[in-house]
Amino acid sequence: MKTRLMALVAALTVCLSACHSGSSAAKKYFVAFSQCNNAEPYRAAQNQLMDKLFKDKGDVQLVIADAQQDNSKQIAQIETFIRQKPDLLIVAPNERAPLTDVMGRAMAAGIPVICLERDITQDNYTTFIGADNLSIGKMAGQFIVDSLTRKNGKPRGKIVEMRGLLGVEAEMERYNGAHDVLKAYPEIKVVHEAVADWLQDNARARMLEVLRAQPEVDVVYGHNDPMAVGAYLAARELGREKQIQFIGVDGLGGPAGGIKKVMDGVLVSTFYYPLCVDKAVEVGEQILHDPSFHPDKKYILQPKLITAENANEMYGKLTF
Amino acid sequence: MTQPSSATSELKADAKQSVIGEVSRRQIRKRLQSLFGLALVLIIALIASPHSPRGGLIFLEAGNITDVLRQVSEIGIISLGMTFVILTGGIDLSVGTVLALASSIVALVLTRVAFGVASGVAITAAIAISLAAATFVGFTNGWIIARLRIQPFIVTLATMIGVRGLARWLTSNTNIDIGFGADLASIFSRVFSTKTMVIGSYVLLSVVLAAVLAKTIFGRYVRAVGDNEKAARYAGLPISKTKITVYTMTGLLAGCAGVLHAAQNHQGNPNSGVAYELEAIAAVVIGGTSLAGGSGSIWGTVVGTLIIGVLTNILRLNNVDSNVEMMIKAGIILGAVWIQRAGKEAS
Numbered sequence: 194m195k196t197r198l199m200a201l202v203a204a205l206t207v208c209l210s211a212c213h214s215g216s217s218a219a220k221k222y223f224v225a226f227s228q229c230n231n232a233e234p235y236r237a238a239q240n241q242l243m244d245k246l247f248k249d250k251g252d253v254q255l256v257i258a259d260a261q262q263d264n265s266k267q268i269a270q271i272e273t274f275i276r277q278k279p280d281l282l283i284v285a286p287n288e289r290a291p292l293t294d295v296m297g298r299a300m301a302a303g304i305p306v307i308c309l310e311r312d313i314t315q316d317n318y319t320t321f322i323g324a325d326n327l328s329i330g331k332m333a334g335q336f337i338v339d340s341l342t343r344k345n346g347k348p349r350g351k352i353v354e355m356r357g358l359l360g361v362e363a364e365m366e367r368y369n370g371a372h373d374v375l376k377a378y379p380e381i382k383v384v385h386e387a388v389a390d391w392l393q394d395n396a397r398a399r400m401l402e403v404l405r406a407q408p409e410v411d412v413v414y415g416h417n418d419p420m421a422v423g424a425y426l427a428a429r430e431l432g433r434e435k436q437i438q439f440i441g442v443d444g445l446g447g448p449a450g451g452i453k454k455v456m457d458g459v460l461v462s463t464f465y466y467p468l469c470v471d472k473a474v475e476v477g478e479q480i481l482h483d484p485s486f487h488p489d490k491k492y493i494l495q496p497k498l499i500t501a502e503n504a505n506e507m508y509g510k511l512t513f
Numbered sequence: 514m515t516q517p518s519s520a521t522s523e524l525k526a527d528a529k530q531s532v533i534g535e536v537s538r539r540q541i542r543k544r545l546q547s548l549f550g551l552a553l554v555l556i557i558a559l560i561a562s563p564h565s566p567r568g569g570l571i572f573l574e575a576g577n578i579t580d581v582l583r584q585v586s587e588i589g590i591i592s593l594g595m596t597f598v599i600l601t602g603g604i605d606l607s608v609g610t611v612l613a614l615a616s617s618i619v620a621l622v623l624t625r626v627a628f629g630v631a632s633g634v635a636i637t638a639a640i641a642i643s644l645a646a647a648t649f650v651g652f653t654n655g656w657i658i659a660r661l662r663i664q665p666f667i668v669t670l671a672t673m674i675g676v677r678g679l680a681r682w683l684t685s686n687t688n689i690d691i692g693f694g695a696d697l698a699s700i701f702s703r704v705f706s707t708k709t710m711v712i713g714s715y716v717l718l719s720v721v722l723a724a725v726l727a728k729t730i731f732g733r734y735v736r737a738v739g740d741n742e743k744a745a746r747y748a749g750l751p752i753s754k755t756k757i758t759v760y761t762m763t764g765l766l767a768g769c770a771g772v773l774h775a776a777q778n779h780q781g782n783p784n785s786g787v788a789y790e791l792e793a794i795a796a797v798v799i800g801g802t803s804l805a806g807g808s809g810s811i812w813g814t815v816v817g818t819l820i821i822g823v824l825t826n827i828l829r830l831n832n833v834d835s836n837v838e839m840m841i842k843a844g845i846i847l848g849a850v851w852i853q854r855a856g857k858e859a860s
Contacts (some may be wrong), residue, residue, distance in 0.1 A: 219718045231835075256832040264778045264785070273829040276571050276580070277563070290690040291778035294706075315693060351526075360687035 205336065222481050227271050229287035229311075230262040232420070238445050239285065239470050241513045246474040255479070264291035265345075271295045275302050281477050284318075285309040286287065289362075293317055293492050297425075305480050310469050311362070320476055320488040324467040326363050329442055329496045330370015332464055337371070337412050338378060340438060340461070343416035349380035350411035351511040353403055355420035357391040367416045367442060383496045384410070389420045396423025415441045418451030418463055425459050442466060446511030455504040467494040537815075549565040550799070550849060551816045558827040571830055579708050585822035586715040587612070587770040589815065592793040592800075593722050594763030596814045599797055600726075602739040602806025603665035603761050607654060607672040608767040608793060609786035611647050614680040616734075619643035620689035620781025623698035636701045644768040651674055651764015655757035665760075673790070680783035689781035705776030714773060718766065723811035735759060736806025739806025795842075796821055820845070 226243060230236050240257055248251040258274070260267030267287050275298060282304045286292035287385055289312065297317035301308050308318035341350040352375075356365035375381050384407050386400035396415065404410070404427060413428075415421030419440035428434040444451045446464030450465040472492055479486045499507050539639055552731045562572035591608045619639050628635035650672060657668045691698040704710060726732040734755045737745040743841055775781050800817030802809025824845060828838045 258829070258832075259835040261835070262786075264780075264782070265584075265587070265774070268777070269580070269825075270829060272584075273577075274579045276565075276574065276577050277830065277832075278566060288688065288780070288782075290688070290692070290780045293693065294779065313692070360685070391652065 207351055221252040222254070222280040223277070223482075224253050224281045224283065225274040225277070226255060226257045226283040226476065227260065227267055227274065228257055229260050229267060229285050231259040232262070233255075234445055234449065235443055235468070236285070238447070238511075238513075239468050241282075242253045242468055242470045243283075243474060245512070245513050246471065247512065250474075250478060261288055262287060264288055267292060268295045271299060274306065275299050276301070279304060279483055281305050281307065283307045283309055283473055283477065286311045286313055289313050307473050307477055307480075309473055316490065319480065320490060320492065322469045322472050322476065322492045322494070323420075324469060324494045324496060326366035326466070327370040329466060330367045330372075331374055332496060332498060333367070333414060333440060333442065334371035334374025336440065336462055337414060338374060338381065341381060341411060344411065344438075346378070348378040351382055351384045351407065351409055351467050352399070352412045352414060353407065353410050354383055354386045355396045355399065355413065355415040355424055355425070356386055356388045357416040359388055364416055371414060389423065391417050391420060393419035393423040393426075396420035397427045398423075400424040400427035401430065404428060404433060405406070410437050412506070413437055413439045415439065417441060418443045418445070418454060418460065421451075421460055421463075422454055444497070444507065444511070446508055446513065450511070452499055452504050452508045455499055455501060456508060458501075460484060462498060462500045465497040465511070467496065469494060525570055529582060548816060550852070551820055552821050554823050554827075558823050559735075561827050561831060563830055566595060572827060577714065577826070577830075581822045581826045582712045582715070583708050584826075585818050586711045587774055587777075588792045588796060588821075589720055589818040590714045590770045590773075591763075591767050592796040592814050592818055593718055593791040593811060594759075594766035595790075595797050596800070596802055596809060596811055597722075597726070597759045598665070598763050599794070599802050599804060599836075600735050600739045600806055600809055601756055602742065603756070603759070604653075604794070604804075605654065605660065605760065605763050606669040606671065606790050607650065607676055608763065608770075609789035610673050610676040610680065611650050611767035612771040612774055612786035612789060613766040613783050614650065614676050615643045616775035616778075616785060617648045617680045617684050617689060617781040617783045618646050619701075619772050619775050620691055620698065621683060623701055624689055624691065624696075628697070629763065632665060632697055632700055635697055636704075639697075639701070640772050643772060647768025647771060648761055649766070650764040651721050651761040652757065654764065655760030656812055658760065659753035659756040677783070684781065684783045686783060687781075691775070691779045691781075693779075702776045707771060711773055712779065714769065718769070719811060719815050723815075726811050731755070731758070736807055741807070794820075795846055799846060801853050817849070820849070 196437050214255040217224035224247065228240060231240065232457050244255060247255045258270040260270055266289050268291065271284065272295060281325060282299050284292065284296055286308065292316050296306055296313060297306065297315065300317055306318045308321040312321055312323060337352060338348050341346050344350065356368060385403045387403055389399050389495060400423065413421060413424045415424060417439035421439045425434055425439045428437050435440065438461045439459065441451045441460050441463040444463040446452055451460060454460045455463055480488065497511055558572050559570065562570040565571045565574065591612065595605060595608065622639040622642055628638065654669055654672055656666050657663055691702045693699055726735065734750050736751055738752055738755050742752065774785060796817040797814050798804065799820055800813030802813060821842065825838065828841065
């Protein structure tokens with residue numbers, strides 16, 4: 194028993210000392226970023242960009258904590274950050290209500306807080322930096338109207354929608370925004386709304402079912418790029434991908450992102466949903482360096498349409 | 514074939530129990546052993562804790578210690594019930610979804626039902642309804658396992674899936690948000706999310722259930738059923754009743770955790786509690802309870818919960834990557850069980 198214990202103690206000590214030395218780089222400022230879920234590609238892109246931008250500045254030690262889509266875990270991580278008293282705390286809240294209180298406590302502890310992308314129920318932050326899903330929905334709706342008009346001579350056609358996780362705000366706004374536009378055109382019909390929970394494999398399975406039931410589909414509107422790609426895969430399996438236009442949302446860079454899918458001709462368009470990180474780093478640096486600086490309470494960034502025309506340019510900008 | 518051998522083992526057990534001194538000494542040793550693990554983790558925490566700007570150790574700050582206790586409370590309460598279940602040789606996979614169900618129901622009732630009575634009464638009623646639902650799920654588990662004789666793994670796997678569906682159906686798969694105003698739900702959230710309430714509930718339930726397991730006849734039945742069900746049956750112990758009670762209790766405890774979960778997160782969320790059953794099982798196993806049933810204690814489970822909690826805290830205070838955190842936890846689970854086995858082999 195004693196030998197086993199000794200072995201374990203030795204292993205733990207090695208582990209911890211290794212961890213310890215890893216984080217002891219002496220930088221001027223300590224910035225803590227509480228990310229709600231690294232597993233989402235959008236979030237991973239946020240992390241990469243933030244890491245790169247702060248590294249470029251050179252005076253910041255950035256620590257990113259991943260809450261793995263769990264409110265309780267994110268609250269616990271922020272509580273730990275509050276103990277560590279960072280010079281700046283950036284939070285991408287997993288959900289509104291659960292994170293509101295703990296962000297208030299960070300503010301009360303005198304830590305400047307940037308709330309990223311998802312708003313909370315009270316303004317417990319120094320500044321909020323976000324983007325507008327409703328206008329993405331509207332842009333998507335208008336794009337569908339225009340391309341159907343080009344294809345069929347007038348605004349007429351059949352749409353299939355691939356919806357994200359129901360009850361999530363981004364999903365509702367991307368849905369409502371598009372329908373606000375589409376409802377003015379009675380000849381455009383949404384023939385099927387499939388719920389695929391943001392996931393490519395789910396979307397592929399749902400789309401196979403949809404295509405069996407719908408002999409005619411003009412446009413697939415995926416509430417994110419992976420779902421639009423999943424629907425494309427299903428159509429290709431049945432040899433129908435040429436007759437359908439696939440539209441996605443998110444427009445991430447990199448080989449797995451939606452922009453590459455536009456360049457490859459899989460999607461006709463995607464809508465860049467801003468990562469918000471570049472603005473956060475810009476405002477964050479000002480907060481760190483200038484104590485008298487007061488940022489706006491809110492910065493709302495605008496989405497951007499990406500088609501074959503500007504895909505190459507955007508790919509270069511958004512691939513890190 | 515098996516009957517004579519079980520009879521002899523019973524005889525041996527009798528002989529052992531007659532030497533009371535030896536038994537209690539072994540018990541004390543066992544307790545010290547699990548405490549030793551906690552002490553080890555605490556020492557590591559003291560060595561590895563970063564210093565606050567004022568010079569003290571961040572780990573030892575009162576705020577940090579109570580943070581840790583509050584953070585482990587939900588899993589802690591669930592793992593109390595899980596200890597009883599595992600002692601009977603069973604398993605309960607449904608606790609995470611029962612937590613989600615209870616948190617959804619309490620939020621639904623508080624935000625959607627107009628009571629027209631004093632807020633204290635209304636909040637009590639809402640909690641009672643949600644706990645009743647959780648208890649009923651637990652009872653159903655126990656009844657099917659004991660009466661229909663289906664394996665606990667399968668029964669609770671089924672309820673895990675079914676209850677998740679029920680919680681989503683009740684809430685239309687949306688989160689029921691609780692605000693920060695003066696309405697019923699907000700008052701509930703304010704009261705039940707305080708550290709005193711959360712940690713207090715955990716401590717109280719631990720003490721009560723430790724006493725139930727160690728001092729009551731029911732506690733002895735629980736061990737007997739898990740140790741050797743056949744022998745317990747021949748001895749005329751109420752096996753079915755014991756099992757039903759244990760699963761019912763576990764449902765109730767998962768419900769309690771769910772109520773605290775709703776208050777702390779300001780919402781009833783039908784999708785929360787994912788993998789909580791595994792975290793609870795981990796705490797029980799680190800605490801020295803055997804998955805084969807029969808041996809283990811509430812005391813050990815509390816220590817197991819604290820080991821995980823302190824370790825998580827110290828890793829986060831050192832900004833260890835969360836993926837590395839998971840790998841280290843895996844090592845801890847295996848290491849803890851390995852050491853305990855060494856202890857058993859020696860005795």
